[in-house]
Amino acid sequence: MFNYITRRLLQIPVVLFVLSLIIMGLMQLLSPEQRAAAFVTSDKQIENLDLIIEKYHLREGFVVQYKLWAGEVLRGNLGFSRISKEPVLTTIRKRFPASMELALAAFVPIVLVGVWLGTQAATHRDSLLDQLLRVVAIVGWSLPTFVVAIWLVAWIYGGLGWFGIGRLPSSLLIELAGGDFKKYTGLFTIDGLLNGRLDITLEALKRLVLPAAALVIVVSAGIMRVMRSSMLDELGKDYVRTARAKGLAEKTVVYKHARRNALIPVITMAGPMLGRMIGGIVVIELIFNFPGLGEWAAKAALQLDVTTLLAFVMLIGLIMAVANLLVDIAYVVVDPRIRYE
Amino acid sequence: MSSPDYDAPKRERWYESKRFRRFRRNPLAVAGVLILLFFAGMALLAPALTADRLPRGCMRDLGLGRSEARTALRNPAHPAFWRATFAPPGSCYKIPRVSYSPVPKPPSKKYPLGIASGGYDIYYGIVWGARTSFYIGVLVVGIVLVIATVVGGLAGLFGGWLDNLLMRLVDVVYSIPGLVLAMVFASIFGRGLIKTMIAIALVAWPIYARMLRGNILQVKAQDYISAAHAVGVGNLRLFFKHILPNAIGPMIILASLDIGAIVITASTLAFLGLGADVGYADWGQMISFARSWISNPGGEPLKYWFVWFWPSMAIALFVLGWNLLGDAVRDALDPRS
Numbered sequence: 001m002f003n004y005i006t007r008r009l010l011q012i013p014v015v016l017f018v019l020s021l022i023i024m025g026l027m028q029l030l031s032p033e034q035r036a037a038a039f040v041t042s043d044k045q046i047e048n049l050d051l052i053i054e055k056y057h058l059r060e061g062f063v064v065q066y067k068l069w070a071g072e073v074l075r076g077n078l079g080f081s082r083i084s085k086e087p088v089l090t091t092i093r094k095r096f097p098a099s100m101e102l103a104l105a106a107f108v109p110i111v112l113v114g115v116w117l118g119t120q121a122a123t124h125r126d127s128l129l130d131q132l133l134r135v136v137a138i139v140g141w142s143l144p145t146f147v148v149a150i151w152l153v154a155w156i157y158g159g160l161g162w163f164g165i166g167r168l169p170s171s172l173l174i175e176l177a178g179g180d181f182k183k184y185t186g187l188f189t190i191d192g193l194l195n196g197r198l199d200i201t202l203e204a205l206k207r208l209v210l211p212a213a214a215l216v217i218v219v220s221a222g223i224m225r226v227m228r229s230s231m232l233d234e235l236g237k238d239y240v241r242t243a244r245a246k247g248l249a250e251k252t253v254v255y256k257h258a259r260r261n262a263l264i265p266v267i268t269m270a271g272p273m274l275g276r277m278i279g280g281i282v283v284i285e286l287i288f289n290f291p292g293l294g295e296w297a298a299k300a301a302l303q304l305d306v307t308t309l310l311a312f313v314m315l316i317g318l319i320m321a322v323a324n325l326l327v328d329i330a331y332v333v334v335d336p337r338i339r340y341e
Numbered sequence: 342m343s344s345p346d347y348d349a350p351k352r353e354r355w356y357e358s359k360r361f362r363r364f365r366r367n368p369l370a371v372a373g374v375l376i377l378l379f380f381a382g383m384a385l386l387a388p389a390l391t392a393d394r395l396p397r398g399c400m401r402d403l404g405l406g407r408s409e410a411r412t413a414l415r416n417p418a419h420p421a422f423w424r425a426t427f428a429p430p431g432s433c434y435k436i437p438r439v440s441y442s443p444v445p446k447p448p449s450k451k452y453p454l455g456i457a458s459g460g461y462d463i464y465y466g467i468v469w470g471a472r473t474s475f476y477i478g479v480l481v482v483g484i485v486l487v488i489a490t491v492v493g494g495l496a497g498l499f500g501g502w503l504d505n506l507l508m509r510l511v512d513v514v515y516s517i518p519g520l521v522l523a524m525v526f527a528s529i530f531g532r533g534l535i536k537t538m539i540a541i542a543l544v545a546w547p548i549y550a551r552m553l554r555g556n557i558l559q560v561k562a563q564d565y566i567s568a569a570h571a572v573g574v575g576n577l578r579l580f581f582k583h584i585l586p587n588a589i590g591p592m593i594i595l596a597s598l599d600i601g602a603i604v605i606t607a608s609t610l611a612f613l614g615l616g617a618d619v620g621y622a623d624w625g626q627m628i629s630f631a632r633s634w635i636s637n638p639g640g641e642p643l644k645y646w647f648v649w650f651w652p653s654m655a656i657a658l659f660v661l662g663w664n665l666l667g668d669a670v671r672d673a674l675d676p677r678s
Contacts, residue, residue, distance in 0.1 A: 018513045026529050135369070138668060142661040144605040146612050147653045150628065150635055158636040159643045165636065279520030283609060297521070301528035302614050309525045313517060320516050 097186025118227025373665025497557030601663030
């Protein structure tokens with residue numbers, strides 16, 4: 001097990017290396033001027049692009065350029081983001097908590113809704129409920145995230161005036177910027193509690209409802225479908241018949257015996273689901289005006305801020321690799337029969 | 342008078358097969374097919390449906406005047422009808438602008454679905470957008486199949502270090518959420534429909550390459566391959582005549598059914614502003630026109646509902662049609678699931 005984890009951890013830098021090779025390789029399609037922006041560290045330098053092209057040998061071949069970029073990154077300089085007008089690392093540190101808060105707020109309901117509906121569909125197999133849930137799942141799976149987000153903004157926020165968009169109302173944000181509100185975690189909901197400011201926690205929660213709901217609608221359908229089929233598998237097994245034969249209540253059989261085993265294949269879905277969630281967060285943050293990493297990256301893509309995009313992809317690659325490793329470990333914890341050599 | 346037909350077993354027609362019957366009796370499958378037929382009809386008849394509102398450039402390229410276009414494009418006997426239906430000039434995909442006003446205008450008799458911000462005719466965009474969506478879906482699947490066949494084929498054919506290398510590349514591309522990587526590629530390639538499609542294809546191929554490689558390995562282990570090898574069939578001929586045709590089928594079917602997912606990615610990129618040129622009939626871009634009119638504009642909630650409602654419904658229904666069809670086909674091919 002220990003060997004397996006070490007090997008997987010050692011693979012992460014290789015994945016990041018190949019990713020950066022692919023993106024840097026495609027960047028060779030751009031003119032030297034466009035590429036020079038990747039090395040700019042302050043606004044003033046943008047005026048002296050020619051000097052930068054000279055300094056970083058941007059007219060030279062790919063290998064020379066890649067070595068230079070990698071050298072800077074290994075020294076801890078991820079570059080300067082034109083979009084946020086500050087070093088990339090500073091922006092990541094600032095914006096990461098916002099995306100994290102949104103992801104956490106959506107994660108729990110996604111899993112609960114998916115598992116619950118999947119169980120319901122399986123226990124009511126081929127009934128009206130099952131058919132209905134099947135349609136719901138396909139519809140949820142078919143809706144692009146940005147369409148769901150726009151419907152929610154238009155109907156719930158615009159039409160009914162419920163909840164809100166952004167992270168906090170601007171009056172509170174101004175107060176936070178000047179006041180003695182301590183940022184322990186960067187998550188406003190938790191910091192509000194720690195500072196004894198319940199109003200901030202409530203406002204932040206209120207504004208998380210719609211973006212999280214959009215993610216739940218789009219992502220939980222996948223979990224539900226896997227849960228349904230794995231639950232049907234388990235319900236057809238001998239141990240379930242035995243449990244029923246010895247007179248256990250149906251509730252105990254379904255929830256205590258079958259469902260616990262049915263959850264194991266759902267864990268495998270965590271990786272793809274996280275990927276879908278990250279893609280969704282990028283769009284949702286843009287539509288809900290939520291100042292997180294996704295919004296930053298979407299804006300960077302519009303203006304070809306290659307430094308920002310490279311850093312964003314590296315970060316997502318790192319997150320996905322770690323998440324997939326954690327899934328593999330969780331697999332062993334949940335099902336002791338699984339062994340990695 | 343003995344005809345060989347008497348001895349040969351009666352060949353089952355495809356529409357009599359169990360698979361097709363299972364497919365036909367599935368109401369969701371029928372719904373999916375109907376939705377797609379609706380969009381296909383809309384896409385095919387786009388010139389006839391919009392004959393009275395074609396943009397000037399399009400009419401010039403077709404060599405028609407305004408009043409002439411109205412009758413010619415709805416008359417199958419006219420050569421312009423066939424040209425506009427099957428090979429319309431690129432200028433026909435530009436949504437005509439009624440005005441340059443940033444304020445949307447509600448549906449009226451002449452503009453039944455309303456006018457979007459910037460004076461774009463929504464009805465025109467929806468109808469020609471159906472064409473764009475099919476075009477994107479089919480072309481991206483085509484590019485994906487080419488990349489996947491080359492990569493999966495090389496990996497399956499040669500094995501060894503090449504296989505190892507290519508499959509690790511598959512792992513790396515697959516490890517990043519498709520939308521994020523497509524966004525980066527589209528940003529580097531720049532704006533334009535073809536460039537966006539290449540960006541999406543470059544992200545979508547890994548799963549199919551892996552699938553093809555698996556199928557090739559499976560076919561390679563079959564007895565008839567050893568038999569062909571034993572009678573002295575050359576390696577290239579063995580691969581192209583015996584292995585590839587038997588391994589490529591499932592990949593083609595599954596990739597074609599993935600058009601829904603491809604259209605989601607494409608419309609998301611267009612919404613972000615990384616899609617076709619501004620003004621191109623594309624549903625995702627039409628929603629981005631609506632951006633500033635979605636949440637409670639001017640204190641009158643839902644006043645401008647038509648700017649986002651029609652394009653978002655079009656995308657959702659189009660993708661739903663493909664997913665219903667895809668689900669039903671997968672069920673019909675594999676009844677266990």
